[in-house]
Amino acid sequence: MAVQINPSILSADFARLADEAQAVKGADWLHVDVMDNHFVPNLTLGVPVVESLSRATDIPLDCHLMIEDPDRWAPQFVEAGAGSVTFHAEAAAAPVRLAREIRAKGARASMALKPATPIEPFEDLLPELDMLLIMTVEPGFGGQAFLDIMLPKIRRTRELISRHGLELWLQVDGGVSAETVERCAEAGADVFVAGSAVYGTEDPAAAVRSLRAQAERATAGASWACAH
Numbered sequence: 001m002a003v004q005i006n007p008s009i010l011s012a013d014f015a016r017l018a019d020e021a022q023a024v025k026g027a028d029w030l031h032v033d034v035m036d037n038h039f040v041p042n043l044t045l046g047v048p049v050v051e052s053l054s055r056a057t058d059i060p061l062d063c064h065l066m067i068e069d070p071d072r073w074a075p076q077f078v079e080a081g082a083g084s085v086t087f088h089a090e091a092a093a094a095p096v097r098l099a100r101e102i103r104a105k106g107a108r109a110s111m112a113l114k115p116a117t118p119i120e121p122f123e124d125l126l127p128e129l130d131m132l133l134i135m136t137v138e139p140g141f142g143g144q145a146f147l148d149i150m151l152p153k154i155r156r157t158r159e160l161i162s163r164h165g166l167e168l169w170l171q172v173d174g175g176v177s178a179e180t181v182e183r184c185a186e187a188g189a190d191v192f193v194a195g196s197a198v199y200g201t202e203d204p205a206a207a208v209r210s211l212r213a214q215a216e217r218a219t220a221g222a223s224w225a226c227a228h
């Protein structure tokens with residue numbers, strides 16, 4: 001699978017979201033962080049904003065739900081126009097039923113793991129998912145430092161995906177930048193969320209191109225990719 005770069009609008013200007021989406025032309029998905037001040041100690045946006053944003057841009061929306069009760073809310077984000085919906089394993093009451101419901105409504109189903117949540121208990125669920133998100137910071141805020149200690153989990157997850165012959169995308173989110181993207185790609189990630197490393201620069205579209213080039217180079221030399 002080709003490398004994908006998903007800018008996070010958490011680091012964009014919320015009063016100009018349509019323009020900010022325009023500013024990252026060439027991005028694969030627009031990453032939309034939904035926070036409820038319960039699952040994480042921060043509050044961002046909800047279904048109506050996703051609905052408006054999906055009408056305002058051709059870039060598909062990758063909604064990352066950092067909320068309690070995703071079983072109730074995730075389907076509404078699909079109806080609002082999200083092309084991919086990520087719920088947290090720690091918050092979902094019935095992750096298999098929820099993933100099936102998201103897929104049945106026509107979106108890609110994805111599950112996220114906080115840094116302290118291991119992948120191993122979820123091995124049997126992987127065929128139910130289109131993407132797995134490994135958080136590389138504690139969720140809640142943009143601009144945090146990348147957690148290097150997550151690299152072994154990325155490697156183990158890539159091994160599981162290969163062993164089961166799955167088409168699952170492996171996303172990393174948090175502190176992904178020019179300094180860290182190559183380590184993530186070498187470990188096995190193929191979808192890269194970047195907030196401050198894209199919107200914190202003078203030229204967000206150029207930042208997307210440059211992260212993509214770095215990730216592609218690192219993937220080309222990675223043992224997990226060479227084995228395919």
Ligand SMILES: O=C(CO)[C@@H](O)[C@H](O)COP(=O)(O)O
Nearest residue numbers: 010139140142143175195196
């Ligand atoms: O989900 C989150 C934070 O909880 C992320 O999507 C951040 O928005 C990424 O921002 P950077 O770490 O790239 O600045």
Ligand SMILES: [Fe+2]
Nearest residue numbers: 033064173193
């Ligand atoms: Fe996110």
